[in-house]
Amino acid sequence: MAVDYTTQTTGGIGDAVLRKEDRKFVTGEGRYVDDLKLPGMLHAAFVRSSFGHARITSIDATAALALPGVHAVLTHATLPVETGVLSASNPGGDVRHPEQAILAKEFARYVGEPVAMVIADDRYLARDGADLVHVEYDPLPVVVDAEQALEPGAPLVHAEYDSNLVKTLEHVTDGFDDAMAKASKVIKLRVDNQRLTPSAMETRGCIGDWQEATGEVTLYTSTQVAHFVRTFVSIVCGTSEAKVRVVTPDVGGGFGAKLNTYREEFAVCAASHVVGRPVKWIEDRTEAGVATIHGRAQVQYYEAGVTDEGRIVALKFDAVQNNGAYNMLLTPSISHLTLFMVPGLYDIQDISIRIRQTFTNTTPTDAYRGAGRPEATHGIERLMDAIADDLGIDAVEIRRRNFIQPDQFPYSSATGLVYDSGEYEMNLDKALELSDYAGFAARRAESEANGKYRGIGLSTYVEVCGLAPSAVTAALGIGAPGWEHSTVRLHPTGKATVITGTSPHGQGHATSWSQITQTELGIPFEDVEVIHGDTAFQPYGLGTYGSRSLAVGGIALYRSLGKVREKARELAAHLLECSMDDLEWTGSSWQVKGSPDRAKTIQELAYAGWTSASLPEGLEPVLEATTFHDPPNFTFPSGTHVCEVEIDPDTGRVEVLNYTAVDDCGNVINPLIVDGQVHGGVIQGLGQALFEETVYSEDGQMLTPTLVEYLVPSAADVPPMTLARTVTPSPSNPLGVKGIGEAGTIGASAAIVNAAVDALSGLGVRHIEMPMQPARIWNVIQEATS
Amino acid sequence: MTMGQTITVTVNGTVHTAEVEHRTLLVHFLREQLNMTGTHIGCDTSTCGCCTVHLDGDAVLSCSTLAVQCDGREVRTVEGLQAADGSLHPIQQAFHENHGLQCGFCTPGMMMAALGIIEQQPNATDDEIRAALEGNLCRCTGYQNIVASIRAAADQMARS
Numbered sequence A: 001m002a003v004d005y006t007t008q009t010t011g012g013i014g015d016a017v018l019r020k021e022d023r024k025f026v027t028g029e030g031r032y033v034d035d036l037k038l039p040g041m042l043h044a045a046f047v048r049s050s051f052g053h054a055r056i057t058s059i060d061a062t063a064a065l066a067l068p069g070v071h072a073v074l075t076h077a078t079l080p081v082e083t084g085v086l087s088a089s090n091p092g093g094d095v096r097h098p099e100q101a102i103l104a105k106e107f108a109r110y111v112g113e114p115v116a117m118v119i120a121d122d123r124y125l126a127r128d129g130a131d132l133v134h135v136e137y138d139p140l141p142v143v144v145d146a147e148q149a150l151e152p153g154a155p156l157v158h159a160e161y162d163s164n165l166v167k168t169l170e171h172v173t174d175g176f177d178d179a180m181a182k183a184s185k186v187i188k189l190r191v192d193n194q195r196l197t198p199s200a201m202e203t204r205g206c207i208g209d210w211q212e213a214t215g216e217v218t219l220y221t222s223t224q225v226a227h228f229v230r231t232f233v234s235i236v237c238g239t240s241e242a243k244v245r246v247v248t249p250d251v252g253g254g255f256g257a258k259l260n261t262y263r264e265e266f267a268v269c270a271a272s273h274v275v276g277r278p279v280k281w282i283e284d285r286t287e288a289g290v291a292t293i294h295g296r297a298q299v300q301y302y303e304a305g306v307t308d309e310g311r312i313v314a315l316k317f318d319a320v321q322n323n324g325a326y327n328m329l330l331t332p333s334i335s336h337l338t339l340f341m342v343p344g345l346y347d348i349q350d351i352s353i354r355i356r357q358t359f360t361n362t363t364p365t366d367a368y369r370g371a372g373r374p375e376a377t378h379g380i381e382r383l384m385d386a387i388a389d390d391l392g393i394d395a396v397e398i399r400r401r402n403f404i405q406p407d408q409f410p411y412s413s414a415t416g417l418v419y420d421s422g423e424y425e426m427n428l429d430k431a432l433e434l435s436d437y438a439g440f441a442a443r444r445a446e447s448e449a450n451g452k453y454r455g456i457g458l459s460t461y462v463e464v465c466g467l468a469p470s471a472v473t474a475a476l477g478i479g480a481p482g483w484e485h486s487t488v489r490l491h492p493t494g495k496a497t498v499i500t501g502t503s504p505h506g507q508g509h510a511t512s513w514s515q516i517t518q519t520e521l522g523i524p525f526e527d528v529e530v531i532h533g534d535t536a537f538q539p540y541g542l543g544t545y546g547s548r549s550l551a552v553g554g555i556a557l558y559r560s561l562g563k564v565r566e567k568a569r570e571l572a573a574h575l576l577e578c579s580m581d582d583l584e585w586t587g588s589s590w591q592v593k594g595s596p597d598r599a600k601t602i603q604e605l606a607y608a609g610w611t612s613a614s615l616p617e618g619l620e621p622v623l624e625a626t627t628f629h630d631p632p633n634f635t636f637p638s639g640t641h642v643c644e645v646e647i648d649p650d651t652g653r654v655e656v657l658n659y660t661a662v663d664d665c666g667n668v669i670n671p672l673i674v675d676g677q678v679h680g681g682v683i684q685g686l687g688q689a690l691f692e693e694t695v696y697s698e699d700g701q702m703l704t705p706t707l708v709e710y711l712v713p714s715a716a717d718v719p720p721m722t723l724a725r726t727v728t729p730s731p732s733n734p735l736g737v738k739g740i741g742e743a744g745t746i747g748a749s750a751a752i753v754n755a756a757v758d759a760l761s762g763l764g765v766r767h768i769e770m771p772m773q774p775a776r777i778w779n780v781i782q783e784a785t786s
Numbered sequence B: 001m002t003m004g005q006t007i008t009v010t011v012n013g014t015v016h017t018a019e020v021e022h023r024t025l026l027v028h029f030l031r032e033q034l035n036m037t038g039t040h041i042g043c044d045t046s047t048c049g050c051c052t053v054h055l056d057g058d059a060v061l062s063c064s065t066l067a068v069q070c071d072g073r074e075v076r077t078v079e080g081l082q083a084a085d086g087s088l089h090p091i092q093q094a095f096h097e098n099h100g101l102q103c104g105f106c107t108p109g110m111m112m113a114a115l116g117i118i119e120q121q122p123n124a125t126d127d128e129i130r131a132a133l134e135g136n137l138c139r140c141t142g143y144q145n146i147v148a149s150i151r152a153a154a155d156q157m158a159r160s
Helices: A022-026 A062-068 A123-132 A176-182 A226-236 A262-275 A286-291 A333-340 A375-392 A395-402 A424-434 A437-450 A471-477 A507-522 A551-576 A601-611 A671-690 A744-757 A774-785 B026-033 B092-095 B107-121 B124-131 B146-159
Strands: A043-046 A055-058 A068-074 A116-118 A135-141 A163-170 A185-196 A205-210 A219-220 A244-247 A279-282 A294-307 A312-324 A351-361 A455-461 A484-490 A494-501 A528-531 A582-586 A588-590 A595-601 A624-629 A638-647 A654-664 A723-724 B004-011 B013-021 B051-053 B058-061 B074-076
Touching: A022 A595, A022 B092, A022 B107, A043 A123, A043 A185, A043 A262, A043 A286, A043 B092, A055 A116, A062 A068, A062 A123, A068 A123, A068 A262, A116 A262, A116 A595, A135 A262, A135 A507, A135 B051, A163 A294, A176 A294, A176 A351, A185 A375, A219 A226, A219 A262, A219 A437, A219 A774, A226 A244, A226 A262, A294 A595, A312 A333, A312 A375, A333 A351, A333 A375, A375 A455, A375 A744, A395 A424, A395 A455, A395 A671, A424 A437, A424 A638, A424 A723, A437 A638, A484 A588, A484 A601, A484 A744, A484 B026, A494 A507, A507 A551, A551 A582, A551 A588, A551 A595, A551 A624, A624 A774, A638 A744, A654 A671, A654 A744, A671 A723, A671 A744, A671 B107, B013 B026, B013 B107, B026 B051, B051 B107, B058 B107, B092 B107, B092 B146, B107 B124, B107 B146, B124 B146
Parallel strands: A043 A279, A219 A244, A312 A351, A494 A528, A654 A723, B004 B074
Antiparallel strands: A043 A116, A055 A135, A068 A116, A163 A351, A185 A294, A205 A219, A205 A279, A294 A312, A455 A638, A484 A494, A484 A624, A582 A588, A588 A595, A638 A654, B004 B013, B051 B058, B051 B074
């Protein structure tokens, strides 16, 4: 269904204004990191472990160094970097944090772990050189499955620990045992939330440029978190943070995979130091399959204690999270987000949660779109259907009976969160109406007449977004705050520069931030320039992830705009020779109340502030303001997604026929951009439901390294979509916004799997694991009908 | 440089004569030697379509085409879409107006593939557009607005 944006496009808050970012991208003038060339730049290629677990016994670079055009081959022994813990996450303070050598020191612990680095004149020669580096490995026992990794006698990923356990997260309410004992029935479900490869279309890449004379280091890198990277570069490379500049050019998608600090980023800086020239590395897709973090990889065991009426009175959740071979920036915190959201949007006050995180000989996992929350939503939404099925209660009704009600907000969850606002039945009712849920039986009959199984499924979700109040991140063991920065600067010509600490990679911040500026300060949309992603311009920024940019960074901007407006008011009162109380804001000027002829536009005031010819006593020149905004709470977007699938019994193919998404992300700045986020998010969730799975062989080989084996959805795989919104503004911020970046992904997978289970329910099918590739579904049908 | 040859390729109407290695891919020739970086590399396996350009009028993958194969032929890239006066081509305008892009990385290849589709099937239905677009992956948009963009561009091009 084509999206029809016929609303006015004046450029303020709420308008479906077209993006100002677009022109450079549609003309080929986007500047991604691989588009940058520095004088004298050399190219790097990495030699990576071909074993899941091995002792490195020798590295022979003789042949590589003999190749004309190869400048250096660097290994752990020759790359001047520190070895350390590359993680900012330590929930509980007792997480096992093995050090990562930037190039493997003695052991390689997953396929793809970097072992050596070849520097050459161009990327072809660097790859030729890498092929000539001879590494001798002594293979060691491998474990890739997280549950097997916890069994006694399992091969140890890190010999210095007595097991592969990284950390156990636990949360049990006092009344849990009593509540569970009183339940009339206990319903169990195992859900495997499979490992995924984030697969941004632009792989990672970076250029390190170390200036010998000054010690200044500039790193150009495709990242969501430039400032995190700067801090870690200074530590790992042993230089002053003040001498490190990280520049984020255009970024071709991130989805959490670029919310990290990677070994290659340190390696190109250190290598530039060694060879005295800039060094570029661009990840190829096969590398991306092993060198960039994976997501999900969580096996869950649910036990729900229910009443005869289907009320959940106690919920037990026991999960194993596969962390991979090392903890990356936030790895131990990802399943902590799962812990938070285990009860979903249901009023379940007694809960018992245990999540055991394990090391395995696999690529580390970390944040992937939704980051711990899709795991929680998918599981609870599968569970709700299982309960409904077991008790013979309709899937819609079971949800209504357990929803948190509107009069319960602010709602204290059993996991310690305070949900800000929401009307979950409003989302549900709207989605049922738009999807013609009531008319499904006729459509099912039609499909059956054609020899197909048809099912309808729904998913209701709440997510925790707007990461995060800094006191909370500290309490959760995250060694980083959650605030965001903005600076608003008015130029003498009346134009505005907005500097933001958020770091967009497709989200359109330049557009949305300009809209907020126009509404709040009266500077026209087209007169606003937004700067992001360069640590030289920003005091500090935390970046873009966790659906935080608008709810935290947007509020930082809103507050700076308010400061500038108030400063302009003081100046206007001085120039108009009145008191500040005599002035009213018209949207773009300060005027004496009731006297439109006595007014100063914001542009006039910007000029007057710059010339400083006549300022009131104590007022500094220039209309400029900076804010560091620390949010008082998270935000809690919610929604209901409904879809229908048709299953071909002969092939096992699951076709999603239609998809309805009703989302409450609070107030909306730009509906065009919000819809785009939902579209993309839903299709990533569809990818997990139907196609995507990162697979290792038992001996640790990566079987799905490229987009040939790892199937992301194509245009031919996606259904027409119907989108709608409800709005319960967040009371936690003055714009009433919540965030939308991850909502689609969080809501989608369960709706699709629930629809498929519904389609096959007549055969007695009660649960299906993801991805629902044709072979799996065909087997499910065979087993059910044999 | 190992084993090369001199080729003459017309790119967006401009004749370029250059020495290339036999193994140089068209996409690297465009990006590294001609500094035309609008054409992107997304997969190395002919799967994602980010590198789509037109070779003698046909949409091809420049990551799977050797530069030497283009000797004496005409290549059109995203940089060649705009009119001389700077106005956008209908496909560019349609992607902008329909929010058919987010991060923009797949967009050049997507537009070049879309043009090929429109030229071959000017009256394609949405389903036919989806099927024809199978070789171009986008991770941001869920394709909804890309299909809408192509539909809009096809309509506009049919009118003009």
